[in-house]
Amino acid sequence: MNERHRYDPVAIWLHWLVAVLVLAQFATGWIWGFFERGSEPRFYxxxxxxxxGSAILALALARIGWRLTHRAPPLPQGMSRLQRIAAHAGHGLLYLAILAQPALGLLAISAFGKTLGRWPRDLHNLGAKLILAIVMLHVAAVVWHQFIRRDGLLSRMLPSRLAVRT
Ligand code: HEM
Ligand code: HEM
Structure with a gap:
């Protein structure tokens, strides 16, 4: 695959590191409720x-800084105008998610929490559901590109030794 049509290694590693951490956030956020209040697993x-979550915020800032200073590969040829808009909007929302969700989390646990009331927690919990929906659409889009459109999109975001050469 032409190097111009791939993400650079830093963008690739930041993408997968953040993706794994986001999945860990869903696991931890939804599992601790099964343990009793005050119990050790819940606290852990x-x-x-x-x-x-705080690491995600730092990585999100690094990632956005990197993205603004490094070119992303152009979208595959032949996508309609609507598909291009959907791809850019989806990616924009994912960037917003990895900034706003940890920020709401920090507000929820900070001293401000006492004066701010419940809204940061409520928005954080709502945000989790919205992010899950967007990530599912994101993965569905990748599956569509990979198996129906067969344009090798996934390879653009894989380290070159794993990418299928096309
Ligand atoms: C198993 C899950 C995931 C898969 C298979 C996946 C796959 C991909 C692929 C193949 C691309 C490249 C799209 C292109 O070439 O235009 C991409 C881009 C992107 N992904 Fe994911 N992704 C996953 C999870 C996530 C998660 C959890 C997030 C963040 C919450 C995320 C955020 C992004 C963003 C922001 C881009 C756009 C990069 C840019 O153009 O700057 N992804 N993803
Ligand atoms: C992208 C990063 C994050 C994701 C995807 C995420 C996801 C989640 C999820 C799925 C829940 C459970 C929601 C529910 O009960 O329905 C949750 C709850 C919570 N998260 Fe996060 N989280 C993130 C970052 C953070 C950070 C950085 C903090 C704090 C510094 C934080 C603090 C909390 C708190 C305090 C709750 C419990 C809210 C309540 O009392 O209802 N989160 N989060």
Whole structure:
């Protein structure tokens, strides 16, 4: 595959690192509720959620900085105008998600929480559902490109030794 049509290695590693951490956030956020209040696993999952979530915020800032200073490959040929708009809008929402969701999480646990009331928590919980829906659409789009359109889109975001040469 032509190097011009691939993401650069930094963009690729940041993408997968953040993707794995986001999945860990869903796991921890939804599993701690099964444990009793005050129990050790619940506390441990909560601590992990806060640590990994804060790492996502830092990585999101690095990622956006990198994206603004490095060119992304052009979308595959032959996509309609609507498909291009959907792809850009979806990616924009995912960037917004990895900034706004940790920010709401931090507001929810910070001292401000006392004066701000419940809204950061409520928005964070709503945000989790919205992000899950967007990530599912994102993965569905990749599957569509890979198996129906067969334009090798996934390879653009894989390290070159894993990418299928086309
Ligand atoms: C298993 C899950 C995932 C798969 C298979 C996947 C796959 C991909 C692929 C193949 C691209 C490249 C699209 C292109 O070439 O134009 C991409 C881009 C992107 N992905 Fe994912 N992704 C996953 C999860 C996530 C998650 C969890 C997030 C963030 C919450 C995310 C955020 C993004 C963003 C923001 C882009 C656009 C990159 C840019 O153009 O700057 N992805 N993803
Ligand atoms: C992209 C990053 C994050 C994702 C995807 C995420 C996801 C989630 C999910 C799925 C839940 C459970 C929601 C529910 O019960 O319905 C949750 C709850 C929570 N998260 Fe996060 N989270 C992220 C970052 C953070 C950060 C950085 C913090 C704190 C510094 C945080 C603090 C919390 C808190 C306090 C709750 C419990 C809210 C409540 O009491 O209802 N999260 N998060």
């Amino acid at each position: 999952l909560f601590r992990t959620h806060i640590t990994l």
